[in-house]
Amino acid sequence: MDFADKQGGKRYGKLRKEQEDALDEVNKDFLEGDAYSDVEDLEERLQEYKAKFMEYDLDNSGDIDIMELKQMMEKLGQAKTHLELKKMIAEIDTDGSNTINYTEFLNMMLGKKNSILKIILMFEEKNKEKAKPTGLPPKKSLTDLP
Template sequence: ISDSRGKAFGLLKSQQEEKLDSINQAFLSDPQYADEEDLALKLEMFKKKYMEFDLNDKGDIDMMGLKQMLEKLGLAKTHLELKKIMSEVVGDASSEIISYKDFLNMMLGKRNAILKLILMFEGMGKEQEQKDAGPPRRKTLSDLP
């Protein structure tokens, strides 16, 4: 049984990826983004990040997906803060989901949405986490005061 569910999930993810790829193609041919440096590379990176947090597998990020995304980055938010971030990205206070187009508009747009800033600085945070990871360095006699 689990094998068939795994295949169905894989099929669902590949269909979702195809859908997101077609949206990426639309952005690549959009004159508004013609001057964007490394656009194809950025779109591929954004697609992977988006798919990682699409928890309902419907091609959009819901409130729980956003919550998990921020928690994974070490930035747990209250429900009210999540609603504010979501409405800032979508531009509609009543929206419960972030579509891929909204996500791309936020990441490529000029507005500095909170979520955009968080995702852009995620890489810097990872670099510091790696430095602190692992057991502390072994002390030697020369380390003593």
């Protein structure tokens, strides 16, 4: 690894940390606000959504653009056309940036309105395999039988 690679890695780590701090601030605003105060386990859900957003914001820009959304959909096994991706962004984008920022992402995930992206992400979460028990099964006797 040469000097440029080390500097690039440090720069990436710094961007990642700055993004995480910025997203934490948005989470704090959501926790202090009244808009989603009725949402169950809000703090826990915000942390999950932050991790998911950071996973898909590949360049740590704070926005998910059309190429990042394309890669997200492919990773989820839901490849979409360019037009479908543009429509997905338009459903969520409230500031006209043609990207999905974290606040828009949270409003989509926590809000009552369903969008295609929200439905895909919700089904993806439900389809994750549940943790299987490990170790030996509990011992049973004839008295345990119904």
